[in-house]
Amino acid sequence: MRIAELSRRTGVPVPTIKYYRREGLLPPGELSSPNQAQYGEEHVRRIRLIRALVDVGGLPIAAVRDLLAVVDAPAVSVHDTLGAVLHRLIPARTVPEGETWAAVGKELEGLLRERGWVYEPGSTALQTATAALATMRELAGPTFAQRGLLEVYADAVERVAAAEIELAGSRASSVDSIVEGAVIGTVLGETLIGALRHVAQESASAKRFRN
């Protein structure tokens, strides 16, 4: 199909499609003449994935490009590819390290070690978690988000991740489909879990505070 038809099928304007091409998010079409490219179903699918990551997942275009580079790279092993996906999903935060930083980092590592979690030392995700917790304590006081709440958080994501990884392993027939499923499930799953948390907070607040 031509670019006009690709635009109609996906609901994405032609200039936006051309922008995705320039930014390397969308593979080139097949040239049927020097200035006429033909696109296929894989382009429809890719544009839908881009829109989902941006519109529903809330990712910036640069993050989408990095993620798609992993999706398109030849997969080595499931664990390494999943690791590459996860690594790209956590932007490195440029937060200056405050006073509570080192203590919070040790606290989190101790908590996860006790629970038997296996992760790379210096994990970007763990650094982001440290930044978030340290900033919470610096802003709201050192008794904010204490051990009891952290245990609830760790327990919740442990169950969530175990179910997700188990499903990824049981469902997928190839490393490629595991990786695409992981991108969709990780990014859109974060939106889903975040939104459900807000509904649950509204519900808990109604039960606790409403007269």
Add this chain to the structure above:
Amino acid sequence: MRIAELSRRTGVPVPTIKYYRREGLLPPGELSSPNQAQYGEEHVRRIRLIRALVDVGGLPIAAVRDLLAVVDAPAVSVHDTLGAVLHRLIPARTVPEGETWAAVGKELEGLLRERGWVYEPGSTALQTATAALATMRELAGPTFAQRGLLEVYADAVERVAAAEIELAGSRASSVDSIVEGAVIGTVLGETLIGALRHVAQESASAKRFRN
């Protein structure tokens, strides 16, 4: 203190502080002469809160402004104010409704009704959850993120929200401090939980897939 000192104390450049003033994120200082304003500790605190929401929470400036308007408004009741905070944290997604949308909406509402959740009909958060789940199924197939996984998600956020709201009620001495704590805990808590989920996924993947 003058604006130069405010900049030194917070590590935020003077032009950025002026931008926050223009955008209404920062209250005016007290004029000590026609073009000289004096700032206090409340300005230091406010700038730190803005930076945390932007740098660690990943919120756009417009969302921060909406949130701070709630923080600064006279609080009516804890439940209504928390509701206003939560409402502003979920951006309305401009996602076209696909075919699976209505079915997914009913599925989610059924799930939450069975669990006895209390929420406003037409809740923005529930719409966002519906958008995320419908998009996941449209992209990855109708068997993606089935009931079993949704139960795991609902169960996880139910425990998380119950602990958070209980802590908010027990810790806070005033509606104002509940609201500021709710903003910090909700926004930075989302970063913390998201990052911990990634560490947990890495750990579960290592246990499941690594040779």
